[in-house]
Amino acid sequence: MQNENMIPLFKVFVSKDIDKPLLETIHSGWIGEGPRVQEFEAVLKKYFGNDNLVTLNSGTSGLHLAYHMALHQNDYKGYYNSNVDEIITTPITCTATNTPILCNGAKIIWADVDPVTGSISPEDIENKITKNTKAVTMVHWGGNPCDIDKINEIAHKAGIMTIEDGAHSMGMEYKGKKFGNHSDFSVNSLQAIKHVTSVDGGLLWMKSEKDYQRAKLLKWYGIDRTIREGIDLRCEIDVPEAGYKFHMNDVCALIGNVNFKHLPELLKKHRDNAKFYDKAFKNCSNVLPVLENPNGKSAYWLYTIHVDNRDELMQKLKSLNIMSSKVHARNDTHSMFSEFKSELPGVEAFNRTHLCIPVGWWVSENQREYIAEQVIKYAK
Ligand SMILES: Cc1ncc(COP(=O)(O)O)c(C=O)c1O
Structure with a gap:
């Protein structure tokens, strides 16, 4: 349900x-x-x-x-x-x-x-x-x-x-x-x-x-x-x-x-919400937000942060009615890819701490404030 x-x-x-x-x-x-x-x-x-x-x-x-x-x-x-x-x-x-x-x-x-x-x-x-x-x-x-x-x-x-x-x-x-x-x-x-x-x-x-x-x-x-x-x-x-x-x-x-036809208005909402989070997390030492490549404009389908207590935070946010997720986990651990394994320290690090929080067109100003507050409060 x-x-x-x-x-x-x-x-x-x-x-x-x-x-x-x-x-x-x-x-x-x-x-x-x-x-x-x-x-x-x-x-x-x-x-x-x-x-x-x-x-x-x-x-x-x-x-x-x-x-x-x-x-x-x-x-x-x-x-x-x-x-x-x-x-x-x-x-x-x-x-x-x-x-x-x-x-x-x-x-x-x-x-x-x-x-x-x-x-x-x-x-x-x-x-x-x-x-x-x-x-x-x-x-x-x-x-x-x-x-x-x-x-x-x-x-x-x-x-x-x-x-x-x-x-x-x-x-x-x-x-x-x-x-x-x-x-x-x-x-x-x-x-x-x-x-x-x-x-x-x-x-x-x-x-x-x-x-x-x-x-x-x-x-x-x-x-x-x-x-x-x-x-x-x-x-x-x-x-x-x-x-x-x-x-x-x-x-x-x-x-x-x-x-x-709605793409411009949808994109604007994703981007406005993302910029709000960038500011909110700027001085929070427990949250490392993924910032936009300065050479481009992100579509912000996802807003990604890094936190040391990722899995715990995900559960906490769920209890507060905020959905968050890793969205995709590293592919190389699937058995279909087992013969191609190699050492990938960057992948290891990203995959250990990344978490995506709601950023899309449906997230209201009040909701984004609430989400940022809860992330800052419970991130470690
Ligand atoms: C990174 C990435 N590549 C490819 C696809 C596949 O796209 P589709 O579902 O349209 O086949 C997805 C699906 O969401 C995706 O996230």
Whole structure:
């Protein structure tokens, strides 16, 4: 049973304007990928300033496609170069960042993270590049940008592709440019509890036109969906490369598009609450808040603090009707990843003390004051 007085850590946002267009779409006679997907993609391309976008059925599908393309840069006939190709990645994330690496038949090489921000360490990436490295993945924890330029510089010097997992990062900016414009592949999630939800969905942004054209095919079995006069695309078009069924449908696109209009106001609330906490914890020696990368603007999907008594504080906050959580624990301890184990002191330190407290659009001014007071009172 849900406690109605509990201040949640996550909340689903659905626009009040959804009912009419949603009913119209469901009864329109076209609920697969069609006009609503095209409209949503046009809105997103304009807002983010990058035309190389495909909408997908999840962020995980976006990551799977990015790994597929980075591992097989020209084409793929169905044989993985198993256990040879390497992807450098972080364990401080959702397992969805890393399971598609195994599903793509590649090896995981863990890089360490900054013990406070949880961002992957550019120096450790550099240490771990080998002749078998095909890509490096950075995760913007809570929507706070990693050192994107440095990572791109290191990777590109070594001829390696870069992937940004921005599942937490809707609305994030780095050096004045919006997410989706910095690396070879960038992925957003539109899953239920993200800033903008399409119920489930994902966005894959690409730097190159060539990857974009390829992703358009791979998201639907490898088949070119462009409608051409007199050609039955299912029966008459050659399929050069095996693809997936990862496309977004019109119902999800409609929901995503209506919700997306609210992004500026939602982001503002997340950011205002975060700035309030930054001030509140400034002089509190028992609480170390994760501050925004000065080169960017965090989307603040999460507000993260470090406290020595993390597990105890989490229980105490729960008893005070404040939900808090680690959200994601280090991935490298799962048995599916056991063969890739390595020493990661930054990961160890981050994972021992990190805690996320409610910061989203639903947290009122009174609630954030109450949360900050209780954290300061019980943090050790
Ligand atoms: C860091 C991270 N990456 C990837 C994903 C997967 O996104 P999706 O649920 O849209 O597949 C999530 C999910 O929340 C996530 O938190």
